[in-house]
Amino acid sequence: MSSPSSMVRLTGVSKRFVKGKETISIFDSLDLTIPQGDFVAVMGPSGSGKTTLLNLLGGIDRPDTGEIHVAAEQIERLGEGDLARFRAAKIGFIFQFYNLMPMLTAAQNVELPLLLTKLDAKQRRKHVETALGVVNLADRAKHYPREMSGGQQQRVAIARAIVSDPQLILADEPTGDLDRATADEILSILQLLNRDLAKTIVMVTHDPAAARYARRVLHLDKGQFIEKELAA
Amino acid sequence: MNDFMLIRKNLFAKKLRAILMIVSILVAFAIFGVLVAFEKAFNAGEEAAEADRLVVVNKINFTQPLPIAYFNRVRAVEGVRQVTHFNWFGGYYQDPKNFLIVMAVEPRTYLDVYGSDLIVAPEAQEAFFRERTGALVGEAMAEKWGWKVGDRVPIASNIFSQKSGARSWDFTIVGIAKKRKPQVDTNFMVFQYAYFDETRSFGKDMIGWMALQTTSMSLNDQVSKTVDAMFANSLYETSTDTEKAFNKAFVAQLGNIALIVTLVVGAAFVTILMIVGNTMALSIRERTRQIAVLKTLGFSGQRVLRLVLGEAVLLALLGGLPGIGIAALVALLVRESPQQFVPKIAVTPDILFMAIVLMLALGFVTGLIPALNAMRLKIATALGRG
Numbered sequence: 001m002s003s004p005s006s007m008v009r010l011t012g013v014s015k016r017f018v019k020g021k022e023t024i025s026i027f028d029s030l031d032l033t034i035p036q037g038d039f040v041a042v043m044g045p046s047g048s049g050k051t052t053l054l055n056l057l058g059g060i061d062r063p064d065t066g067e068i069h070v071a072a073e074q075i076e077r078l079g080e081g082d083l084a085r086f087r088a089a090k091i092g093f094i095f096q097f098y099n100l101m102p103m104l105t106a107a108q109n110v111e112l113p114l115l116l117t118k119l120d121a122k123q124r125r126k127h128v129e130t131a132l133g134v135v136n137l138a139d140r141a142k143h144y145p146r147e148m149s150g151g152q153q154q155r156v157a158i159a160r161a162i163v164s165d166p167q168l169i170l171a172d173e174p175t176g177d178l179d180r181a182t183a184d185e186i187l188s189i190l191q192l193l194n195r196d197l198a199k200t201i202v203m204v205t206h207d208p209a210a211a212r213y214a215r216r217v218l219h220l221d222k223g224q225f226i227e228k229e230l231a232a
Numbered sequence: 233m234n235d236f237m238l239i240r241k242n243l244f245a246k247k248l249r250a251i252l253m254i255v256s257i258l259v260a261f262a263i264f265g266v267l268v269a270f271e272k273a274f275n276a277g278e279e280a281a282e283a284d285r286l287v288v289v290n291k292i293n294f295t296q297p298l299p300i301a302y303f304n305r306v307r308a309v310e311g312v313r314q315v316t317h318f319n320w321f322g323g324y325y326q327d328p329k330n331f332l333i334v335m336a337v338e339p340r341t342y343l344d345v346y347g348s349d350l351i352v353a354p355e356a357q358e359a360f361f362r363e364r365t366g367a368l369v370g371e372a373m374a375e376k377w378g379w380k381v382g383d384r385v386p387i388a389s390n391i392f393s394q395k396s397g398a399r400s401w402d403f404t405i406v407g408i409a410k411k412r413k414p415q416v417d418t419n420f421m422v423f424q425y426a427y428f429d430e431t432r433s434f435g436k437d438m439i440g441w442m443a444l445q446t447t448s449m450s451l452n453d454q455v456s457k458t459v460d461a462m463f464a465n466s467l468y469e470t471s472t473d474t475e476k477a478f479n480k481a482f483v484a485q486l487g488n489i490a491l492i493v494t495l496v497v498g499a500a501f502v503t504i505l506m507i508v509g510n511t512m513a514l515s516i517r518e519r520t521r522q523i524a525v526l527k528t529l530g531f532s533g534q535r536v537l538r539l540v541l542g543e544a545v546l547l548a549l550l551g552g553l554p555g556i557g558i559a560a561l562v563a564l565l566v567r568e569s570p571q572q573f574v575p576k577i578a579v580t581p582d583i584l585f586m587a588i589v590l591m592l593a594l595g596f597v598t599g600l601i602p603a604l605n606a607m608r609l610k611i612a613t614a615l616g617r618g
Contacts, residue, residue, distance in 0.1 A: 060611040101525075102245065104241060
């Protein structure tokens with residue numbers, strides 16, 4: 001069991017990938033605890049396992065050994081259906097390339113996760129308006145992704161990630177495709193979600209400036225974490 | 233938004249491609265509807281055939297004549313309840329394009345043999361027996377041309393002429409025959425053989441074929457053999473078979489309709505299946521990342537499978553239903569055309585049902601593999617592609 005105050009607890013997690021005849025070990029007996037309400041930036045060189053870590057936390061990949069507790073659920077043994085339900089209820093994902101559905105408007109993109117809930121159309125509309133309001137895009141609700149800038153698309157993606165009120169937000173390089181000013185806007189929104197709405201955030205980034213928005217930074221190297229203090 | 237809207241949005245994500253696929257399915261189902269309607273219309277006579285009726289035709293071909301003398305000889309065969317005879321007139325009204333089904337018959341025996349198919353008022357029957365130039369017209373034909381009892385109509389023949397050289401005969405409509413059973417076609421006219429035989433310039437004392445009714449169905453075989461044996465080695469040998477087989481042979485003159493339908497529809501369907509299946513697979517492959525995102529958001533494998541299958545089924549219905557609608561329109565135009573060469577053609581409810589089953593099958597077959605692939609898609613692998 002994860003302790004009441006921990007959102008994420010990894011115990012002895014190992015993960016290997018087989019590439020041809022070669023077996024690459026990403027993690028070997030990795031331990032990690034992230035308390036509720038934390039905002040963690042995960043940094044590290046390419047191939048260090050940052051995205052794999054997010055995949056494991058989000059239940060879209062499984063460890064070879066070890067236990068993963070997320071939001072009071074032990075997820076590594078859940079079946080595909082239960083994992084889908086777990087993701088829908090407890091996790092919000094933000095991707096580097098936004099991954100919006102091009103044929104849907106901003107509001108429809110944000111509404112997607114709510115199709116998995118029992119909310120009726122009116123309630124869903126209200127949730128969508130709130131989420132778009134949080135990211136300051138209420139006036140763009142009927143715009144298609146192609147009609148929006150990269151920063152606006154990422155804000156829609158954030159609205160989609162928070163619309164079903166998940167406990168944990170996983171962000172994979174959320175500013176990797178944006179200029180500095182836009183990146184700062186996005187990171188400020190993430191900070192606001194953490195600070196004002198108490199969302200736990202795990203953000204993978206290469207960018208030290210982005211990492212500064214987090215409460216703490218974890219460096220992943222050779223399958224192990226090294227915690228570093230944030231520069232003032 | 234709901235799942236249906238998501239399916240619709242996905243389908244029309246690439247509008248031109250979706251429209252082209254819909255049009256190709258539309259064409260396939262239009263062909264299907266028209267051909268099956270034709271096939272059913274041609275076989276309608278087969279359905280209307282009575283089991284205890286036999287037809288005696290010239291052994292060479294049913295278009296070859298038989299001597300009228302055969303009529304009385306067949307009548308005398310044991311097991312024969314009643315016999316009547318026909319002569320194809322090759323009729324048309326006003327213009328050769330207005331082709332009509334017109335036959336010269338022996339009135340009393342005709343109404344006796346076909347009494348189970350037709351309802352003719354007693355006074356009409358009497359007039360038909362009495363008036364030399366009287367003609368009995370089926371309800372469908374009378375309605376088509378607006379004819380009523382007492383009208384005098386000139387009917388021309390593209391085969392026969394009168395001794396005077398005229399190609400047209402004047403008939404007085406003495407009665408309208410209604411159908412007793414739904415499958416009976418009343419698009420016909422019959423008139424007195426005696427009048428025809430006296431006035432025509434050639435073929436005197438010859439008839440086209442005979443229809444007989446046995447006293448019991450169990451005697452059909454025996455009567456057929458007796459009749460054919462009676463005329464064996466004569467100048468006009470006969471071939472006797474059930475009315476159903478005769479109607480089938482008549483239709484076979486136009487080729488094996490069922491085989492043509494099967495081949496054309498089959499070829500169209502296999503082609504459409506390959507095109508739509510391939511395009512669906514391509515479309516889903518292009519959307520691998522989007523499907524992975526849906527699964528990341530919490531859409532289960534089964535739900536993704538339903539979305540993709542739903543897309544394929546919607547595509548098939550969007551193409552198929554208008555296709556069947558067009559087929560129904562074509563059938564209506566053919567039915568209403570003055571030529572009336574297939575007067576009973578229609579896209580009937582059973583054809584519509586068959587088409588809908590085929591549309592669903594097309595959707596499932598073309599969508600199944602892409603849907604299974606989407607369901608099994610590994611999110612991490614798919615997102616890693618980007």
